[in-house]
Amino acid sequence: GRMLIDQPEKVSDLLFASLLKLQYPNPLSQRDFTARQGFNIVPFLGCLALLQKLKELEISHLNKDEFCLFVPALIDASQIEEYTRRILTFRQSSPQQKAHLSLEWVQEFYGETTITKNSKKFKNLYEYGDNAMRYFRFTRYLLVVSDPLRGDWQINIEPSRSTEVELLLSSFGSTPRHFSSVSEYMEYLGDPDQPPLPWKQINELKQVAISLQTELLTLMPDSSESRDLLEVNLNLLSKDEIERLIERMRTEIRRRTQQAQRYHLRLSVERLEDHAKAITQLSRRKGVQPEEFEQLLYQVLVALDDEVWIQPNYPTDDYGNPISHAPGGKADIECLYSNFAMIVEVTLDTGNFQWVREGQPVMRHLREFEERAKSDAVYCLFIAPRIHDDTYSQFWFAVKYEYKGTRQKILPLNASQFRVVIETLRSWIEKHQKMDHRLLQRLIDDSLAVDHINGYHEWRRHIQQTLDQWAAEVRNQ
Known part of the structure; x- marks a missing residue:
């Protein structure tokens, strides 16, 4: 604990x-x-x-x-x-x-x-x-x-971690220990020191380091970067130094693997149509895990390819696959574009308590991100299979009036609406060979132009009308 x-x-x-x-x-x-x-x-x-x-x-x-x-x-x-x-x-x-x-x-x-x-x-x-x-x-x-x-x-x-697994199995097997009481x-x-892990000994630790060097070499065979990780003489390092080296190599493996994944996503504009369909299909499937939905949204944003950076907050394995959903206290995905910053919050929840589980946390995450981003143009895209009326009501108050003293820029979209966004931007990319993030900003700004709107029911209709008009204009440009 x-x-x-x-x-x-x-x-x-x-x-x-x-x-x-x-x-x-x-x-x-x-x-x-x-x-x-x-x-x-x-x-x-x-x-x-x-x-x-x-x-x-x-x-x-x-x-x-x-x-x-x-x-x-x-x-x-x-x-x-x-x-x-x-x-x-x-x-x-x-x-x-x-x-x-x-x-x-x-x-x-x-x-x-x-x-x-x-x-x-x-x-x-x-x-x-x-x-x-x-x-x-x-x-x-x-x-x-x-x-x-x-x-x-x-x-x-x-x-x-194949070397660690081999060491574990050779040291412990898979049979239980005997305890007398x-x-x-x-x-x-x-006892946090039990059982004693085999790679706590320096010779076994070197085996782990060598296996990671081999793994890293396959990811960067012709690169001069990070050669210090590959060429270090392990015999000259202490146990603590080897442990730090191993942690650095794991970080580098994770970075390079995810870098390669992002590169391939950016080359797959034609797959945006598949992603668009997947979002609506996943939102209807039972048994889909939150991290799978978060990963799909992250992949869509990367494939659009016009960001300064995009960072999902779900924990990952060394190969970029989510091992759980984003933890509490953080937005699901954080994005920075040349003209604006944005968080993306996703949920599979469609029930009566969607507003309880998502309303305040989303607004709090956005406020914290606003303070870090230091920009007037900071948005939140909230995406769910369906948006409950009470959730519209929660966000409406923050958009129209205030959350802790100032207005917020939150655009709730259901899965079908977000599919329209993706398909529209895909058509733009096919025509112009490049995504323009200002198109997305325009959609959000127009959807949040609410000074003349009274009530969240009217706002919900306004969002749909704005989306329809925006999609038609973008496709014709």
């Missing part, structure tokens, strides 16, 4: 340390997850061991079905070889065979032949699997690549 308070940026490290200690059985599991019930595993390490075994067979990842069916059901470390074979069989099967095998497997696991795909126990494995994936991913030792439109994802060992286990749980 003290670590979370003092160093909130270390939450991934804290979760990693906690998952290393979560084992079944343990002295606290007197009735559930017992040895008599077949439990004999550290679930996080068991997952890593399974992925490592598959990697040795040149299988780079598990997809959502494979992970959810087999990883939550892996309750004994001695079953890893068997589960590997089951996954291979499952993967090589036809879609029809997979449907049969998945049901047959769940029935076998629970020992109940009456289970169907609509049964709670069948669905539970997917819920457990999805939750486990999110916890495991947050450690940054697993890489998850999502395809939210298909409701699918792939998971594998984070490439830049509850108090001994509780002491173990509360």
Whole structure:
């Protein structure tokens, strides 16, 4: 708890340390997850061991079905070889065979032949699997690549941490420790230095550094930049110096990977149409996670390619994939353009309490950003599948009158309206070969010209009329 308070940026490290200690059985599991019930595993390490075994067979990842069916059901470390074979069989099967095998497997696991795909126990494995994936991913030792439109994802060992994973598995395996009493286990749980990580020794730490140098070299084979990271003599460095070097290399890997991703996004103007469709489709899908929606909006803004900088605030892995949504106290996305600054706030919430969960936080984030941006032209785009009446009312007061003494510039758009914005700007880019951010500024300014408007219902109609007129004018220019 003290670590979370003092160093909130270390939450991934804290979760990693906690998952290393979560084992079944343990002295606290007197009735559930017992040895008599077949439990004999550290679930996080068991997952890593399974992925490592598959990697040795040149299988780079598990997809959502494979992970959810087999990883939550892996309750004994001695079953890893068997589960590997089951996954291979499952993967090589036809879609029809997979449907049969998945049901047959769940029935076998629970020992109940009456289970169907609509049964709670069948669905539970997917819920457990999805939750486990999110916890495991947050450690940054697993890489998850999502395809939210298909409701699918792939998971594998984070490439830049493959050496640490090998060291973990060779040092700890995936079987639980023995504790003679509850108090001994509780002491173990509360000791931040337990278990001692293998790369805390300098020789193992050098192995990690060498693997990161190799990873970094693949990202910049012909570059003269950051050569100091690649050419440093590890034998001349102390343990603390190597740890700092490793952190610098991870930062550089993250920077270069995200730089490459942004470069490819800017070359994909034709994909803006796909992004536009994806926004409306995602907003209607169940099970979409907030960070997936935030990432899509970020990708759209980058692909438009007329910013000074754009920064999403969701935490990412070393390859730029979000591992959670933007934390409280921060805008989802922050942008700077030549003529204005802007935050983008997105939500999948469409219910009666949308205004409670989003109203005040959005206005507060914008005010804090206004103070940092030091510009008269500071905006907020608020995007949701649907905008609730009460949310319009909240923002209307800030736009028409004030929030803490001064007006704010907040434009709420539903997913369909924002799709029109993207499609319109795409048509402009195709015609003029370049995005002009002033077009977006004009839309926002015109939508917020409310001196002659009375009431948020009228403002809502004004936003739609302004959007329609703006889109027609831009397409004809």
